[in-house]
Amino acid sequence: MADSARSTGYVHFHSTENSGESLKIPESFVANAAASSANAAAASVSAKTVSANAGNLFANVKRLLGNAGNVFANTRRLIGNSEIVFANAGNLLGNVRILRAARESVRRAASGIYGATLGDPAALLAAGLEIEAEKRPVGRPVAPDQLRATASELEGVVQLRWKRPVRRCTFLVQMTRDPAAADGWQQVAISLRQSCEVTGLESGMKYWFRVTATNTQGQGPWSGRWASG
Numbered sequence: 001m002a003d004s005a006r007s008t009g010y011v012h013f014h015s016t017e018n019s020g021e022s023l024k025i026p027e028s029f030v031a032n033a034a035a036s037s038a039n040a041a042a043a044s045v046s047a048k049t050v051s052a053n054a055g056n057l058f059a060n061v062k063r064l065l066g067n068a069g070n071v072f073a074n075t076r077r078l079i080g081n082s083e084i085v086f087a088n089a090g091n092l093l094g095n096v097r098i099l100r101a102a103r104e105s106v107r108r109a110a111s112g113i114y115g116a117t118l119g120d121p122a123a124l125l126a127a128g129l130e131i132e133a134e135k136r137p138v139g140r141p142v143a144p145d146q147l148r149a150t151a152s153e154l155e156g157v158v159q160l161r162w163k164r165p166v167r168r169c170t171f172l173v174q175m176t177r178d179p180a181a182a183d184g185w186q187q188v189a190i191s192l193r194q195s196c197e198v199t200g201l202e203s204g205m206k207y208w209f210r211v212t213a214t215n216t217q218g219q220g221p222w223s224g225r226w227a228s229g
């Protein structure tokens with residue numbers, strides 16, 4: 001056992017077993033020892049922190065490797081799908097070539113049969129070929145049917161609809177307030193469709209409408225009149 005006493009610049013340690021013995025140690029040495037002990041404790045804390053950070057880093061590396069594995073698997077799957085698409089495209093191209101070859105064979109066979117029969121309709125039918133009917137010229141269109149007018153939600157607007165008499169034609173739409181007057185009709189619309197919209201009508205007034213179809217063969221008759229208002 002020992003006790004200590006402090007003098008200027010030194011620390012004296014006295015033995016309790018032998019009072020005649022003492023140990024004099026400089027205060028700077030004691031302070032350095034205390035500082036070293038504190039530094040050792042701080043180093044221990046830092047080492048624990050580094051160890052924890054290393055553990056987190058290792059976990060992040062494992063997670064990154066796992067993600068890399070998923071990316072690699074997805075890449076392989078994408079490559080596999082691309083190979084399937086490429087194979088299907090090759091099959092499609094092969095089928096197109098087969099169809100072209102078949103069409104050419106049919107064309108040659110038909111040409112041979114036509115040459116052998118000299119174009120005789122009875123002989124062509126006997127050979128199993130169908131004869132396309134001659135296209136008949138389309139005359140002037142008949143009057144459009146089922147003309148009807150529907151009031152719009154907007155004031156002064158009427159929606160007109162009718163049935164097309166022929167496939168390709170243009171429609172002329174006329175309107176009047178006096179259907180008895182021969183010169184009272186005025187053109188209000190030209191349409192390629194089976195409908196049109198007439199605007200600028202006065203609220204509370206009654207109007208009559210009619211429509212006609214025209215094509216390269218001329219203008220057809222007017223439809224029946226439809227009153228609105």
